[in-house]
Amino acid sequence: xxxxxxxxxxxxxxxxxxxxxxxxxxxxxxxxxxxxxxxxxxxxxxxxxxxxxxxxxxxxxxxxxxxxxxxxxxxxxxxxxxxxxxxxxxxxxxxxxxxxxxxxxxxxxxxxxxxxxxxxxxxxxxxxxxxxxxxxxxxxxxxxxxxxxxxxxxxxxxxxxxxxxxxxxxxxxxxxxxxxxxxxxxxxxxxxxxxxxxxxxxxxxxxxxxxxxxxxxxxxxxxxxxxxxxxxxxxxxxxxxxxxxxxxxxxxxxxxxxxxxxxxxxxxxxxxxxxxxxxxxxxxxxxxxxxxxxxxxxxxxxxxxxxxxxxxxxxxxxxxxxxxxxxxxxxxxxxxxxxxxxxxxxxxxxxxxxxxxxxxxxxx
Amino acid sequence: xxxxxxxxxxxxxxxxxxxxxxxxxxxxxxxxxxxxxxxxxxxxxxxxxxxxxxxxxxxxxxxxxxxxxxxxxxxxxxxxxxxxxxxxxxxxxxxxxxxxxxxxxxxxxxxxxxxxxxxxxxxxxxxxxxxxxxxxxxxxxxxxxxxxxxxxxxxxxxxxxxxxxxxxxxxxxxxxxxxxxxxxxxxxxxxxxxxxxxxxxxxxxxxxxxxxxxxxxxxxxxxxxxxxxxxx
Numbered sequence: 183x184x185x186x187x188x189x190x191x192x193x194x195x196x197x198x199x200x201x202x203x204x205x206x207x208x209x210x211x212x213x214x215x216x217x218x219x220x221x222x223x224x225x226x227x228x229x230x231x232x233x234x235x236x237x238x239x240x241x242x243x244x245x246x247x248x249x250x251x252x253x254x255x256x257x258x259x260x261x262x263x264x265x266x267x268x269x270x271x272x273x274x275x276x277x278x279x280x281x282x283x284x285x286x287x288x289x290x291x292x293x294x295x296x297x298x299x300x301x302x303x304x305x306x307x308x309x310x311x312x313x314x315x316x317x318x319x320x321x322x323x324x325x326x327x328x329x330x331x332x333x334x335x336x337x338x339x340x341x342x343x344x345x346x347x348x349x350x351x352x353x354x355x356x357x358x359x360x361x362x363x364x365x366x367x368x369x370x371x372x373x374x375x376x377x378x379x380x381x382x383x384x385x386x387x388x389x390x391x392x393x394x395x396x397x398x399x400x401x402x403x404x405x406x407x408x409x410x411x412x413x414x415x416x417x418x419x420x421x422x423x424x425x426x427x428x429x430x431x432x433x434x435x436x437x438x439x440x441x442x443x444x445x446x447x448x449x450x451x452x453x454x455x456x457x458x459x460x461x462x463x464x465x466x467x468x469x470x471x472x473x474x475x476x477x478x479x480x481x482x483x484x485x486x487x488x489x490x491x492x493x494x495x496x497x498x499x500x501x502x503x504x505x506x507x508x509x510x511x512x513x514x515x516x517x518x519x520x521x522x523x524x525x526x527x528x529x530x531x532x533x534x535x536x537x538x539x540x541x542x543x544x545x546x
Numbered sequence: 547x548x549x550x551x552x553x554x555x556x557x558x559x560x561x562x563x564x565x566x567x568x569x570x571x572x573x574x575x576x577x578x579x580x581x582x583x584x585x586x587x588x589x590x591x592x593x594x595x596x597x598x599x600x601x602x603x604x605x606x607x608x609x610x611x612x613x614x615x616x617x618x619x620x621x622x623x624x625x626x627x628x629x630x631x632x633x634x635x636x637x638x639x640x641x642x643x644x645x646x647x648x649x650x651x652x653x654x655x656x657x658x659x660x661x662x663x664x665x666x667x668x669x670x671x672x673x674x675x676x677x678x679x680x681x682x683x684x685x686x687x688x689x690x691x692x693x694x695x696x697x698x699x700x701x702x703x704x705x706x707x708x709x710x711x712x713x714x715x716x717x718x719x720x721x722x723x724x725x726x727x728x729x730x731x732x733x734x735x736x737x738x739x740x741x742x743x744x745x746x747x748x749x750x751x752x753x754x755x756x757x758x759x760x761x762x763x764x765x766x767x768x769x770x771x772x773x774x775x776x777x778x
Contacts, residue, residue, distance in 0.1 A: 227676055255675040256684075262676040268669050272691045272775040281687075285678030332677045 185336060185368055189225050189235030198222070198232070198392040207384035208362045208369045210400070212376070213412070218392040219372045223338050226370065227262050228255035239336045239368070256285070261329030263339040267321040269313035275324050276309040282332025296331060302364075303327045303357050319350035323357060330361075337369045343378060351378075358382060376417035380404065380460050388412045401458075405507035407490035407498040410463065415496070415511065419462035422506045426455045434479075440504025441482040449537050457537050463498060466510035467531040470520050480532040484508060486522050501530055554723050555745060558732035559752055565640060565728060566708035569648035570655075570701050577652060577700060581659035582685075586668070603653040607713025614646055614718045642719040643726055647708035655704040662696020663689070692775065695768045702764035706757055729753055 186203040198218045211219040224230040226237055228244065231252060237245040239260075245252050261282075269278050279296070300306055303323040313321060322342055329337060342358070343351045355378070362369060362382050373379050379386065379400070387397040388409060396409050403409050405420035424437040426449060435449040437459065444459070451457060473481065484501035491497050497517040501508040508530055512522075522528065551559070583589070584596055602610045618625040618636045628634040636642035666689055674684045690697075712730040719726040721735060733749050736742035 229672055229676075254680075255672070256678050256680050258676075259678065260676060262673070264669070264673060266669070268667075268673040270670060270674070270688060272688075281674070281679075282677035285680075285683070328677065338676075 183240035183335070183368055185226075185237075185239040185370075187222060187226060187235075187237050189222070189232040189237065191221070191225075191230075191232040191234070193221075196392055200389070200392075200394050202387050202394050202397045204368065204370075204385045204387070204397075206368050208365075208371055208382050209385040209387060210379040210383035211370065211372045211387050211389060212374065212379050212383075213389035214374060217389040219374075219389055220340055222389075223262075223340050223370060223372055226336070227260055227338055228253065228258050242335075259286075259333070259335045261332055261334030261337040263322075263325050263329045263337070263342045265341045265344050267313070267318075267325040267345075269316075269321055269324055269328070271313050273312075274309070275305065275311050275313070275316070278313065278324060279309075279327050279331055281328060286333045299327050299330050302360055317350070318346050319353045322346065322350075322354055326357070326361065335367055337365065337367055338372075339369065340372045341374070343375070344373075355381065376413055380419070380421065401506070405500060405509055407488055407500045407509065410490070410498050410509070410511075411492075416464065417462070418498070418509060418511070419460055419465070420507055420509045421458045421460050422503065422508070424457055424459050426451050426453050426457065428453060439482070440506060441484065442504070444482075444532070444535060445479045446535055446537065451537075459535055459537050461508060461532055461535055463509040463511035465533040465535075466508065467533065468499065468501075468510055468512055468516070468520065468522065469529045469531060470526075472529055473531060476531065478531045478533065480535055482508070482530045482532070484528060484530045486524055486526045486528060488524060489517060489522055491517070501528070503530065551748065552745065554727070555732060555749060557724050558727050558729050558749065561640060561643070561727065562709055562729035563756075565643045565647055566705050569644045569651060569708040570705045572644075573648040573652055573655065573704065574697070574701055577655040577704070578659055578697060581656045581663055581700075582689075584656070585660045585663040599656050600653045602650050602714070607650065607711070608717050610649065611646060611714035611717025614642070614649065614714065618642065618645060618718075636718075638719050638722065638726060640719075640726055643715050643728055644708075646714040646718045647711045648704075650711045650714050651704035651707035654707050655700040658700030658703055659693065659696050662693035662700075665696075666692045694775075695771045698767045698771065699764055702760050702767075706760050709753065709756060709760075 184203060184205045188201045189198065191198045198221055200218070200222055211222060213219055221230060225232050226244070232247070234247045235245065236243065243251060244258055270281065273281065303326060305320065305323050305327060308316065308320060308324065316324065326342065343354060346354070359381060371382055383400040385398070386400040386403040388395045388403065390412060395412055396403055401421050410418040422439050424439045424444065426435060427438040427443065428436045430436055433448055434445045437444045437446060437457070449457065482503045484503045486499055487502050487507065488500040489497060491514055495514050497512055497514045499510045499512060499517065499522055501510060510530060580595070580599060584592065615637065616622050620626060620629055620635065620637050625636055634641070636645050670688055671684050674688045679687060710730060712734070715728055716731055721727050721731040727735065729749055733746045736746035
């Protein structure tokens with residue numbers, strides 16, 4: 183089930199002008215604070231009516247300014263997870279989770295569904311408690327459960343982790359990953375954290391000052407040198423698809439990519455599992471000849487496909503590694519000295535490699 | 547009945563309780579509706595409504611009573627219509643005392659409830675809407691439970707104000723023993739006759755006792771509801 187959003191709205195001298203279509207899966211809206219991401223999500227939810235535009239989910243028109251059609255918020259059948267949880271303070275966790283069920287027409291979640299969601303979010307022990315006595319992370323998990331149990335046709339998440347500290351984020355991310363992997367409905371995920379987006383998104387929409395600067399499959403947008411300024415120079419990086427090939431005796435896991443093998447500290451996944459690994463642009467060193475006598479284990483043979491020289495001393499090089507693309511951030515001086523131009527062969531030495539998504543094959 | 551009160555004293559106490567009870571109960575839904583409109587909506591004439599609601603608070607009570615007589619009297623525009631259509635008469639009846647008490651207590655009631663509504667985060671109501679609740683359901687399941695302490699406080703404040711209402715009542719429905727003589731009117735009457743101050747003092751003590759009881763009840767109810775909402 184896909185969805186499309188087209189809207190135009192003027193807030194004083196800030197203009198929101200957005201147009202994108204996204205397939206099923208997780209669509210991340212990425213951009214700085216104030217770039218208009220939350221307004222887009224609020225327009226989808228019906229909490230904000232843009233001056234002009236059309237919003238539809240799976241062929242159902244939620245809003246169309248030209249025909250004057252606007253389905254009221256409570257009939258849109260969307261799940262919305264807000265940044266601050268917004269649990270009802272006068273209801274228990276169980277009643278909060280059940281709130282949407284009173285209103286879900288026909289497709290109300292069953293007892294089994296309720297138990298599955300509660301187990302997935304690990305909130306079995308909280309059901310009798312009141313929101314006032316929950317930690318930030320617990321509140322957010324309950325909020326996610328409450329949205330899911332309303333049997334929505336689209337799940338909206340507006341920076342669900344932004345109000346939490348790093349520890350709480352680490353606590354919730356695995357639940358979100360599980361949710362994103364198994365979800366049959368499209369998810370819109372708003373974030374300004376590249377790490378979250380890289381782990382969760384299948385489609386990426388980049389926003390800047392109220393307009394969409396780039397949208398497309400996450401792997402494509404992340405490996406495009408042109409989107410590096412928008413992604414942030416320190417957090418830019420591409421993803422490679424890999425298969426878990428073997429768990430080695432020395433504690434390393436051997437992954438097979440289309441460009442060759444990679445070795446990572448133990449990855450908790452069965453042999454044969456498909457994973458996505460993330461390689462930050464500043465963790466890649468380039469060499470024109472195969473390096474000898476280096477401690478780095480992970481070296482891939484690649485071909486330069488594009489070079490983007492920035493305004494400063496840096497340069498971003500896009501490389502083809504087997505069937506996937508990589509990004510490397512080097513100095514402009516090195517790019518000149520090594521004569522890195524499209525078509526040049528070179529070796530990419532990877533300083534750090536991390537697993538970004540597990541079981542990408544299922545959502546892919 | 548207790549023979550330490552004369553029949554006139556006793557009927558004044560009972561009448562005041564009856565008048566205040568009905569004044570509070572019947573104006574409560576309107577109080578919640580007006581408070582909600584003033585707290586949450588922008589509409590044409592909002593300032594006029596706000597002014598009208600607060601008028602009895604700033605006008606001399608005698609003026610309010612006279613205005614009630616002009617509009618709800620048997621020859622008044624509304625009073626005449628109500629008598630012809632429903633046989634409902636306000637002037638010089640206990641129903642008129644209830645109307646006067648309700649009008650005088652209304653600003654206090656609306657104020658307490660409005661403050662409670664303004665303290666409810668509209669974001670919670672938005673969250674309820676995204677979960678499929680219609681505006682009416684949102685009010686019933688989210689807003690109302692959260693403002694309940696304020697509604698209780700407003701109702702008890704209005705009840706206490708109604709118990710003490712004097713100026714508008716005596717102007718609108720006069721001071722007929724057994725019919726429209728409320729507790730404050732009775733105190734006034736006793737003080738007008740020589741040797742009546744003993745009986746007046748008895749009624750004053752009863753008024754103090756009822757007021758304190760209402761205050762304690764409001765504190766206790768408010769705390770019980772707040773505990774249920776916080777649910778620690």
